[in-house]
Amino acid sequence: MSLDLDDTIVAIASAPGGAARGVVRLSGARSAACVARLFEPTHATTAPSVVTGQLTLPRGLGQIPARLYLWPGRRSYTRQPAAELHTLGSPPILEAVVESLCTAGARLARPGEFTLRAFLAGRLDLTQAEAVLGVIDARGQAQLDTALAQLAGGLAGPLAALRSRLLDLLAHLEAGLDFADEDIEFITPDALAAQLSAAAGEVTRLAERMRSRRDTSELPxxxxxxxxxxxxxxxxxxxxxxxxxxxxxxxxxxxxxxxxxxxxxxxxxxxxxxxxxxxxxxxxxxxxxxxxxxxxxxxxxxxxxxxxxxxxxxxxxxxxxxxxxxxxxxxxxxxxxxxxxxxxxxxxxxxxxxxxxxxxxxxxxxxxxxxxxxxVVASTAARCGESLELAGVALARARDLVARRGGEELVAAEVRTALDGLGQVAGAVYTDDVLDRVFGKFCIGK
Ligand SMILES: Nc1nc2c(ncn2[C@@H]2O[C@H](COP(=O)(O)OP(=O)(O)OP(=O)(O)O)[C@@H](O)[C@H]2O)c(=O)[nH]1
Ligand SMILES: [Mg+2]
Missing domain, CATH: 3.40.50.300 (P-loop containing nucleotide triphosphate hydrolases)
Known part of the structure; x- marks a missing residue:
């Protein structure tokens, strides 16, 4: 998966096949410049972000009416300058638009590359990126509802809250270690044990929510x-x-x-x-x-x-x-x-x-x-099962250590391991192969 964010990428973003309207999407610094090579405004508009005009296309296709939507700053899905050309949804026309934009300096987007950019820009966490896929693949209202809930932070919200509580806890533990020689207690063992138990319970609940038996691509x-x-x-x-x-x-x-x-x-x-x-x-x-x-x-x-x-x-x-x-x-x-x-x-x-x-x-x-x-969250579950398990086991070990009055250094180390595991679920800690697995499943243009 390419992490090269400087390229301007382009792809057909509407569904395959003929339709009344087709969409070609671009993301990257040169989006507007690439579009300017083939798009000419025909109407003066009050909103500069939506322009009506026409496209001049090769292969004898001539001039085709189109509307251009522009996001010049960071307010787009990818948080990069972006553009969309909405025109007739005919496959040869859309392919000619993409070809012309590539000649003008854009490159074909890889599957999921728009969502990958949104993720890398911090617009989505990984569970939400997977939910984008869930929305695209949803069969029926129930799957769509769940994918939308996940996209809206159904998993990202509780995950972020849990990580934030554990980071606070770690800060208390580490403060305690820094002032070990002085008689200051930053957190009592009872409070520590209670918070670790609550966090372990939350990890179990998250794991249960993610558990699913099969990929959504198959019919039940x-x-x-x-x-x-x-x-x-x-x-x-x-x-x-x-x-x-x-x-x-x-x-x-x-x-x-x-x-x-x-x-x-x-x-x-x-x-x-x-x-x-x-x-x-x-x-x-x-x-x-x-x-x-x-x-x-x-x-x-x-x-x-x-x-x-x-x-x-x-x-x-x-x-x-x-x-x-x-x-x-x-x-x-x-x-x-x-x-x-x-x-x-x-x-x-x-x-x-x-x-x-x-x-x-x-x-x-x-x-x-x-x-x-x-x-819908099956793919999230498949990716995250191990990391969540790791986090849950580390929290259980931390709780045991507290119960046995083990050293706070050891408890802090376990909390750090749990945070790493949760970070992998959210994508705060990610590796290229995780990104490949998540975004490789997307279709081009999303
Ligand atoms: N009166 C009545 N007869 C039924 C009904 N459903 C099935 N039958 C009859 O019961 C017999 C068996 O029906 P099947 O649908 O072949 O049963 P099955 O469970 O598929 O049988 P196997 O393939 O042998 O396991 C047939 O003679 C059907 O006409 C029903 O609702 N009412
Ligand atoms: Mg039968």
Whole structure:
């Protein structure tokens, strides 16, 4: 990743493909000079930062209307002089604009380079830079909300507050060390232990908020499991509104898994039908394979929907040990024929009449919402897990030292280690490979 901030960089900033309007963005000292080589104002404006005019383009494209937005000082996203040209969103036109700007002295921006400059200028911390990516990649409202919260300082705020408290604590400890020969106590052991405990608790909470199971680039998987003939494939077809999976009265119809891309309350997900779980004894090789496939799908499930045929079982609870987990939904099928026991928990459905399908969709959406609420920060979590753990362990060791009346030098050293760990999360301490990992995932122009 180039840290050369003197170059003026340029890229198409609007989405790929044709659109009514396209945006070309520049950042760097020569932004205005580069633009002046191809843009000519046509209207006098009262606001010098927005100018209407036309672009003269090569390759016979001629003159195209455009509007220029200028940030001459440090008030831009990158805190550098910056410019945006808004014109017709036609890919050949936008490419010709970029080409002309490169001829005029700009260079093509690398992926994420605008956000990298914003980060290096202190406009964003690393967790917020990752949130920019989260906003770009958001699938559905829940992910967008979380990414925006992170961008607005959802993680950066508590992180900065925690680091500031630990820096104060370190200052007290170090002052104590400087005046070790005199009888001044800057902080009592009890107050020190209490503050270290509070900080360790805060690190744990931050780590929990960041924990997430998978990258957002994959759709979450909602997996239908249950005994053969329970009506899983019928449920998939009913939810999909088409015959995606084969249905028959013969138990063991589905042998492989079938998937369908669906939307529940604006959240996209993959609904996965699996083979019914047949008694393992006397299994054929095909059944063995079907079982293994189902087991893998269950492991990879973000939400598991346990299907039981109402009346066919004597269970008042679902016959699965992991049914009580947060991401599990219990469903009774074929309720048009028979009802489960009145006090049995679970959603009563019928693929034949459509009963309960709305309730099931809402339950799936709610589970997905809980799951995705943290998924946007998955990349932050992947990058920061180790550093946060390091910070948490150091704080725990510091607390132990205080309890055992260990020397304040040692406590101060542990607090410094914790601060280093937290600094890596915020990007106060960063290395080129961390920057590469974070910004390498961006698309060009952001
Ligand atoms: N009356 C009624 N019958 C249903 C309903 N859902 C499924 N069935 C019937 O139950 C039988 C089994 O349905 P499937 O959807 O193939 O069941 P499955 O769980 O996918 O079965 P396997 O693939 O063998 O594991 C079929 O004859 C369906 O017509 C329902 O809501 N009401
Ligand atoms: Mg089936």
């Amino acid at each position: 998987r909602v997996v239908l499991v249950g005994p053969p003939n329970a009506g899983k494939s019928s449920l998939l077809n009913a939810l999909a509104g088409r015959n995606a999976a084969i249905v028959s009265e013969i138990a063991g119809t589905t042998r492989d898994y079938v998937t369908c891309q669906l939307v529940a309350e604006e959240q996209e997900f993959l609904l996965v039908d699996t083979a019914g779980q047949i008694d393992v004894h006397g299994e054929s090789p095909l059944e063995g394979l079907a079982l293994a496939t189902t087991a893998r799908q269950r492991r990879e499930a973000d939400v598991t929907v346990f299907c039981c045929e109402a009346g066919a079982f004597r269970f008042t609870h679902a016959p699965y040990d992991d049914c009580g987990s947060n991401s599990a939904i219990q469903v009774w099928t074929k309720c048009d024929v028979r009802q489960p026991p009145p006090d049995a928990p679970g959603i009563r459905t019928s693929s034949r009449t459509g009963a309960g399908l709305g309730e099931l969709t809402r339950a799936i959406a709610a589970r997905l919402h809980e799951r995705t609420a943290d998924a």
